[in-house]
Amino acid sequence: MLEDAGRVRLVDVPDPVIEQPGDALVRVSLAAVCGSDLWPFRGQEAFTPGDRMGHEWIGVVEEVGADVTRIRPRDLVLAPFAFSDGSCRQCRDGLFTSCPNGGFWGGRHDGGQAEAVRVPFADGTLVPVRTDADAELLRRLLPLTDVMATGAHAAVLADVRPGSAVVVLGDGAVGLCAALAARRARAGRIFLVGRHPERSDLARRMGATDILAADDPATIGFIQDETKGGVRSVAECAGTQSALDLATELVRPGGIIGSVGVPNGVDRVDLYRLFRHNIALRAGVTPARRYLEPLLAETLAGQLDASPVVSAEMSLEDVATAYRAMDTRQAIKIAIRP
Amino acid sequence: MLEDAGRVRLVDVPDPVIEQPGDALVRVSLAAVCGSDLWPFRGQEAFTPGDRMGHEWIGVVEEVGADVTRIRPRDLVLAPFAFSDGSCRQCRDGLFTSCPNGGFWGGRHDGGQAEAVRVPFADGTLVPVRTDADAELLRRLLPLTDVMATGAHAAVLADVRPGSAVVVLGDGAVGLCAALAARRARAGRIFLVGRHPERSDLARRMGATDILAADDPATIGFIQDETKGGVRSVAECAGTQSALDLATELVRPGGIIGSVGVPNGVDRVDLYRLFRHNIALRAGVTPARRYLEPLLAETLAGQLDASPVVSAEMSLEDVATAYRAMDTRQAIKIAIRP
Numbered sequence: 225m226l227e228d229a230g231r232v233r234l235v236d237v238p239d240p241v242i243e244q245p246g247d248a249l250v251r252v253s254l255a256a257v258c259g260s261d262l263w264p265f266r267g268q269e270a271f272t273p274g275d276r277m278g279h280e281w282i283g284v285v286e287e288v289g290a291d292v293t294r295i296r297p298r299d300l301v302l303a304p305f306a307f308s309d310g311s312c313r314q315c316r317d318g319l320f321t322s323c324p325n326g327g328f329w330g331g332r333h334d335g336g337q338a339e340a341v342r343v344p345f346a347d348g349t350l351v352p353v354r355t356d357a358d359a360e361l362l363r364r365l366l367p368l369t370d371v372m373a374t375g376a377h378a379a380v381l382a383d384v385r386p387g388s389a390v391v392v393l394g395d396g397a398v399g400l401c402a403a404l405a406a407r408r409a410r411a412g413r414i415f416l417v418g419r420h421p422e423r424s425d426l427a428r429r430m431g432a433t434d435i436l437a438a439d440d441p442a443t444i445g446f447i448q449d450e451t452k453g454g455v456r457s458v459a460e461c462a463g464t465q466s467a468l469d470l471a472t473e474l475v476r477p478g479g480i481i482g483s484v485g486v487p488n489g490v491d492r493v494d495l496y497r498l499f500r501h502n503i504a505l506r507a508g509v510t511p512a513r514r515y516l517e518p519l520l521a522e523t524l525a526g527q528l529d530a531s532p533v534v535s536a537e538m539s540l541e542d543v544a545t546a547y548r549a550m551d552t553r554q555a556i557k558i559a560i561r562p
Numbered sequence: 563m564l565e566d567a568g569r570v571r572l573v574d575v576p577d578p579v580i581e582q583p584g585d586a587l588v589r590v591s592l593a594a595v596c597g598s599d600l601w602p603f604r605g606q607e608a609f610t611p612g613d614r615m616g617h618e619w620i621g622v623v624e625e626v627g628a629d630v631t632r633i634r635p636r637d638l639v640l641a642p643f644a645f646s647d648g649s650c651r652q653c654r655d656g657l658f659t660s661c662p663n664g665g666f667w668g669g670r671h672d673g674g675q676a677e678a679v680r681v682p683f684a685d686g687t688l689v690p691v692r693t694d695a696d697a698e699l700l701r702r703l704l705p706l707t708d709v710m711a712t713g714a715h716a717a718v719l720a721d722v723r724p725g726s727a728v729v730v731l732g733d734g735a736v737g738l739c740a741a742l743a744a745r746r747a748r749a750g751r752i753f754l755v756g757r758h759p760e761r762s763d764l765a766r767r768m769g770a771t772d773i774l775a776a777d778d779p780a781t782i783g784f785i786q787d788e789t790k791g792g793v794r795s796v797a798e799c800a801g802t803q804s805a806l807d808l809a810t811e812l813v814r815p816g817g818i819i820g821s822v823g824v825p826n827g828v829d830r831v832d833l834y835r836l837f838r839h840n841i842a843l844r845a846g847v848t849p850a851r852r853y854l855e856p857l858l859a860e861t862l863a864g865q866l867d868a869s870p871v872v873s874a875e876m877s878l879e880d881v882a883t884a885y886r887a888m889d890t891r892q893a894i895k896i897a898i899r900p
Contacts, residue, residue, distance in 0.1 A: 313790075314815055322815035322839050452651075477652055477660035486837065493831040495845060499824065501660050502846030507837040 225335075226275045229267030232547045234540060240334055240342035245291035248346030250301060254362045255281035255336040255560040256534065257543075257550050258305075258370055259396050260486055265547055268488065272331070278560070279305040279329040280370040281336025282362065285350075294347040300357055301350040302520060303336065303343065304512035305329065305370040310348020320513040337543055339562045351516040355524060363537075366559060367401065367530035368519045373512035374484050375401025375530075376519065378459035379409050381482025381506040386410035389451050391474050392432070394461035395423050397533040397557045398484060400430045402459040404530060407431030408522075415447050415455070417470065420553065426532055438470065447474055455479060460507075465490045477501035484510060534559045563673075564613045567605030570885045572878060578672055578680035583629035586684030588639060592700045593619035593674040593898040594872065595881075595888050596643075596708055597734050598824055603885055606826065610669070616898070617643040617667040618708040619674025620700065623688075632685040638695055639688040640858060641674065641681065642850035643667065643708040648686020658851040675881055677900045689854040693862060701875075704897060705739065705868035706857045711850035712822050713739025713868075714857065716797035717747050719820025719844040724748035727789050729812050730770070732799035733761050735871040735895045736822060738768045740797040742868060745769030746860075753785050753793070755808065758891065764870055776808065785812055793817060803828045815839035822848060872897045 227233045240249055255278050264271035285299045295301065308315050308323035315323050325345070327333055334341040343349055357365065375398055384390050390411045392402045395418025406414045407430075416432035424435045434450075436443040448454055454476030460467050463485020471481045472494050481503065498505060522528035537559040538546045546558040565571045578587055593616050602609035623637045633639065646653050646661035653661050663683070665671055672679040681687055695703065713736055722728050728749045730740045733756025744752045745768075754770035762773045772788075774781040786792055792814030798805050801823020809819045810832050819841065836843060860866035875897040876884045884896040 317816055319816045319840060478655055478657045483837065487833045490833050492829075493833060495825045495828050495831060498843070499821065499845040499847055502657060502844075502849070504842060504844040505836070506840075506842040507833060508840030509837055511840070 226264055226271055226273065226277055228273055230265065232265065232277060232544045234543055240340055242287060242289045243342065244344060245289040246345050246347065247289040248285050248292055248295050248343045248350065249287040250283040250303070250341050250343055250350070251286050252281050252283040252336060252339060252341060252562045253300065254366050255338070255562070256366055257337070257546050257558050257560065259398070259550070261547070262551055263488060265551065275331045276333065276335030276338065277330050278335040278337030280366065281329070281341065282365050282369060283341065286340070288346060292346045295350050295352060300353040302353065302365060302369055302516050303329070303341070303350060304373065304516055306512065307344050307349040308513060309345045315348060318511055318514045320511040321509045337540065337560050339540070349513065351520060353520065363531040363534050363559060364523050364529055365520070367397070367533055368516060368523065370512060371397040371533060371557070372401045372404070372519055372530040373515040374398045374510040375403070375405040375461070376515045377508065377510035378402040378461055378482050378484040379405035381480070381484065381508055382457035382459045383480050383482070384409040384411050384457045384459070387412040388457060389413040389415070389455045391415045391417060391447060391455050391458045392461060393417050393438070393458065393467045393470055394485065395420050395427060396461065399461040400427060400533050400556070401530055402461050403427060403431040406459065408528065417443060423556070429532055438466070444470070444473055451476070458482065459484070461485050463488050463490065465492060468493065472497055472503070475503050477503070480504045480506060483507035533557050537561060564602055564609055564611065564615055566611055568603065570603065570615060570882045572881055578678055580625060580627045581680065582682060583627040584683050584685065585627040586623050586630055586633050586681045586688065587625045588621040588641070588679050588681055588688070589624050590619050590621040590674060590677060590679060590900045591638065592704050593676070593900070594704055595675070595884050595896050595898065597736070597888070599885070600889055601826060603889065613669045614671065614673035614676065615668050616673040616675030618704065619667070619679065620703050620707060621679065624678070626684060630684045633688050633690060638691040640691065640703060640707055640854050641667070641679070641688060642711065642854055644850065645682050645687040646851060647683045653686060656849055656852045658849040659847045675878065675898050677878070687851065689858060691858065701869040701872050701897060702861050702867055703858070705735070705871055706854060706861065708850060709735040709871060709895070710739045710742070710857055710868040711853040712736045712848040713741070713743040713799070714853045715846065715848040716740040716799055716820050716822040717743035719818070719822065719846055720795035720797045721818050721820070722747040722749050722795045722797070725750040726795060727751040727753070727793045729753045729755060729785060729793050729796045729809070730799060731755050731776070731796065731805045731808055732823065733758050733765060734799065737799040738765060738871050738894070739868055740799050741765060741769040742866070744797065746866065755781060761894070767870055776804070782808070782811055789814070795820065797822070799823050801826050801828065803830060806831065810835055810841070813841050815841070818842045818844060821845035871895050875899060
């Protein structure tokens with residue numbers, strides 16, 4: 225739980241129980257700390273002391289409620305970072321994060337950085353893996369629940385097309401996954417603009433063809449020259465004002481900014497430039513549930529491996545250390561073993 | 563020309579001449595005053611005293627330069643509100659308003675509220691009508707050059723689909739044309755939200771199924787109830803902060819705001835709401851040239867009539883009166899006969 229800004233603490237709580245007939249109880253196999261967990265941790269986002277933490281996790285079902293039919297005990301399941309009823313208009317439209325009965329893990333709900341989680345609407349929310357998984361496969365599956373789904377969403381929002389040039393803004397786990405998603409969408413050239421030059425090798429492994437520094441004044445000119453005036457697709461994976469401003473400069477007339485970073489202190493949009501050049505702004509929290517089945521199938525087939533963004537693994541006892549390591553950028557993403 | 567804020571004056575200037583081999587000289591048959599002409603007129607937009615005025619016009623070609631092949635003398639032609647070279651990447655992509663060699667009528671260029679206009683890139687810019695036109699047909703053709711093309715662009719940006727519910731914000735000429743465009747795209751229900759109840763009959767004629775007052779606090783609730791939570795497509799045709807705010811409230815999760823009003827004093831976008839519900843914002847000046855051929859074909863076939871938005875006609879001598887009548891909302895759009 226988040227005790228106070230800068231203080232995450234492991235506490236014993238009663239085991240969750242089935243409360244509704246649609247619930248499942250899931251024992252967590254592997255969880256992770258997300259970049260967005262750092263915002264309340266840093267006090268940059270509102271939280272209530274005692275909030276439970278962790279929205280990236282996979283686990284094994286222990287028990288299901290009377291109405292649950294798709295999910296069975298002993299299933300290894302992927303949990304998208306939001307739960308949803310699976311039956312409302314928004315869910316039927318694939319917009320699971322706008323489900324009026326849905327919500328996010330953590331806070332008042334159980335968090336994934338824990339031993340067990342009560343999952344509402346288990347049939348609508350969870351995706352069973354239906355195969356045995358060793359530690360290596362668990363590490364490949366874990367990123368699908370959030371950062372890889374979000375990278376895929378960025379590529380969809382930015383409408384990445386085969387052979388096209390793409391700019392990815394951000395070299396955190398989401399940006400790296402967006403590069404992988406752009407490669408999966410067969411982009412011809414993938415410019416990754418970030419702040420961590422030490423991640424270059426990893427970025428190349430994830431699909432980036434050009435690694436550029438966000439704070440290098442030559443970056444904008446380089447991309448504009450190489451692409452003769454900017455790219456059609458920008459995947460904005462930081463959620464900051466400077467990233468949105470950069471996106472607006474690097475997108476070409478008629479292009480699209482796909483923005484998946486949670487807007488944090490972003491209060492200016494250069495609407496006149498968007499208007500003047502018919503540039504679409506498509507910002508959106510990832511309806512992760514929509515992406516889990518295809519990403520799972522590709523991962524099981526050995527065609528997709530997002531595990532390189534998991535840079536370390538720690539036990540649940542060391543969760544406070546994990547937050548500090550993420551906060552100081554010593555790690556991209558730390559997996560938490562309960 | 564615009565002499566000063568609030569002062570439009572007819573002045574004699576030398577007849578334009580062919581300057582470049584791609585030019586055409588066109589004698590204006592009919593022009594119009596546009597709502598956007600009122601902004602510099604009111605001093606709400608920068609202008610240079612002496613700016614020529616008028617970007618909505620049609621005319622008959624008098625003379626063409628040596629390189630002009632598609633356009634011939636005596637052709638009746640439609641002039642989109644921007645000229646463009648027709649050959650650059652942007653023009654090939656249909657994004658004529660982002661042509662690096664293009665520009666808008668008026669200001670330093672000849673304006674359409676005049677007797678004659680020099681047209682750069684005549685082959686790329688002008689669309690020949692290729693039929694005789696009486697006064698009635700001229701009135702039907704005139705709106706295609708701007709407001710009807712812009713209405714069509716709003717429906718495209720907002721991705722209006724057959725059978726769907728659409729909100730159009732604004733009951734000026736563009737909003738009315740957007741209603742017509744939504745009907746043309748076979749929308750099932752068209753909510754027009756405006757500020758001029760006296761335009762209700764006209765709005766219905768243009769395709770609106772429900773006419774609502776922007777300043778009525780019940781309007782939002784009515785639309786949300788009737789559409790079970792908002793519409794997928796909002797065509798924002800005012801360019802004001804209040805219209806954008808209203809669009810953000812009336813669009814449903816996963817929906818699209820298509821914004822064609824020139825942003826005037828708009829400096830806030832509720833990016834968090836867009837992000838939270840995957841709402842796309844597609845703002846764009848209309849590449850009118852893209853729409854002229856299909857709109858012309860439908861008009862000539864008698865399937866499309868945007869002329870009801872032309873509420874009066876005056877002679878060029880009375881252009882100052884026309885501005886005052888538009889400014890005081892006594893007229894929706896006034897045609898100017900040279």
